[in-house]
Amino acid sequence: MEVQRQSALARRALIVGDAEQPKRVLDCSFGASSEGVRHGMTLRKALGLCPEAVVLPPDPVLYRARWEAVLDALSTISPDVEGEGLGRAYVNVGGLGSHYRDDEALASHIVEAVNEASSLDASVGLANGKFPAFAAATCSGPGESQVVPAGSEGAFLSSLDVELLPVDAEVLFRLRLLGLDKIGEVAALSLPELQSQFGFAGKRLWQLANGIDEEPLRPHLFAEKVEASLSFEAPVAGVDVMVAAAKQLLSRLRLSLRERAARELVLQAELTSGRGWERRLVFREAVSENDRLAFLLRSTLTNFPPPQAVRSLSLRLSDLAGETGKQLALGQKGRLQRQIEEATRQLKVRYGFSPIYHCVDVEPWSVIPEQRQMLVESDA
């Protein structure tokens, strides 16, 4: 995507760096990966391995838009599509064999569909199970596909590096310590041997190494969403203006929300550099209250403001749900609050102190449990 945007970068090693601290590698070009750069590595380490690489900030808005287009295109081939993060999707093509000349024709169709939807060249792997399919896709070049015939998954995987195995980093580290670098070397060990070394993870390791992946495909849910956007006449840098604009977007969405609650909020902006900025909030409970959503927008923009002035702002509420519990939150909030205050006053008169407390976060991230929250007397 970055090369499509700036063709001059086509011959350079590219690293897309995470915007969060510490900065990590989100993705890299083939040139950078051949120098040892890997996803998740710190940028400092990546640049040490590949000092000539060009580091680009991520454009989550563009990536998400393209990725959703890819998932939509895949869902026209089969309704069972699992999107496992940006750039990796699994499609259940069981039962589609009769629609295509052979497996290669099906794989080519997937490559074409992805290219048509996103102008990206996908690597496609066709196999029984998610891991063999992933490994086959990894071995394919951009715009190419590889088919692993049923029953030969173990033989196909045997020459591949253990790094491909979707297991914990600790398990991979121990495999290396044991001198097991190829998946075939792991497959040569018996199930009891692997279980004695890795415990519960040993069975999954044995299955994966032998090309057996029983993990079911978790279909991507195409959730209903409502969205609104607005463009500024001139780029806006002030947080207060952005908050006011976000609230305006929220009020526009109230109608289309039709009293439903949202479980996800995505705030996107187009920066003056032309790149996108995005913050995504997922709620534990669906939120419908306007005040609560407005508070969340303000907090997001205050704590994580866009790095540059913005040209436009858009707000999306998705994963819409019914209004479970809304009546209590809206209709009875005032009365409930008054009852608690009255009860607190009575208890304080009766006992000389208030036995009702509210919980306040102090250091919720602390590894020392007693430092995370305090109880404060409710009228303190």
Place this chain on the structure above:
Amino acid sequence: MVGNTRAASDARRIRRLKTPRGVEVEAGGDGTPLRLRLVRAWQDVSLVRRPWRVDQHWWRGEPVRRVYYRVAPEDGPPLTIYHDLISGEWFRQEY
């Protein structure tokens, strides 16, 4: 009339959650808890996950050095205890 502004603040007004409570523990040679006194009786315990260590505030004057254990008594639900490596005492705490 004005209240006594020099009066000590009431500790009840603000207090910590998940405050550790002392517990009697018998540990093996490697420090792993073997028995625990719950209510009145001693009970054998077994580890339900690997111990984890917390080393914090060593940069301040009051370092915290603990080894946490998630243990399951013979009779009762699992609980979390820790060994304070500075005082040598054992505590029970919700984690």
